Amino acid sequence: KGSYTVFLTADHGAAHTPGFLIDNKIPAGNWGSGQVKRDLNVFLEEKYNQKNIVISLSNSQVHFNNTLIQKNKLNEEAIRKDVVNFLKDKPTIAFVADINKIEEAHLPDELKRRVINGYNSKRSGPISFILEPGWYSSAPNATGTTHGSWNAYDAHIPLLWMGWGIKQGSTNRTINMTDIAPTLAGLLHIQMPNGCIGEAINEVYKK
DSSP states (O other): OOEEEEEEESSSOOOOOOOHHHHHHHOEEEEOOOHEEEEEEEHHHHHSOOOOOEEEEEEEEEEEEEHHHHHTTTTTHHHHHHHHHHTTTTTTTTEEEEGGGGGGOOOOOOHHHHHHHOOOOTOOEEEEEEETTTTSSOOOOOOOOOOOOOOHHHHOOEEEETTTBOOOOOSSOOGGGGHHHHHHHHHHHHOOTTOOOOOOOOOGGGO
C-alpha cells in the first residue's frame, strides 16, 4: 500500500441509441454504409466503366481498389474529387474531404486536426468523412450503438489517477490519451517512449 500508482480510463464513451434519441425528438439514426457504397460504385462505374472502384467505407474513410485503378490507369485525383462531391450531398454526412487537400477543406480546425491525426498512409483511405451528430455507421436495424466518432458523447472519457506520487484534485482541462505515457515517464523520472507525442499532466504530480 502506498507504493503503487494506478490510472484508469477508456477507449471511447457511451452514446445513446438512435431509437432513444429519436424518441426524444433528437435527429439520429443508423447510417447504412453498405448501401452508400453500392450507390457510389454505380455512380463511378457509369463514369469510369469499372466496377467496384470503392472497396469499403470504414472508420469514416473511403478505401479504393488501388490495384484496379492502377491496372486500368484511371485518374485517381478525378475519382477522389467525384467521391467528395458525391458524399457531401448526403444528408447524414456533415463533412467530407480529400486527405491530400485537407488544409483546403471547410472543416473546423479541431476536426481537421483529428482527421490528420487519424490518418496513416499505409492503412487509411484517401477520403475522410464525418457523420452528423447522433448518426452511427451500423446496420439499419441495429439496436445498439458503436464508437469512433469525434463527438463529445464518444470522445469525452474519464481519466482517473490514484496512488503513489499522485496529488488529490481534479481538472476539466482537455487532456489526450497520448498524455498518459509521458505522465508516467515523468512520475518515474525516465525518458518518454520513442514514439511519444503527448505532454505530461502536471496537475497529477505531488510537489
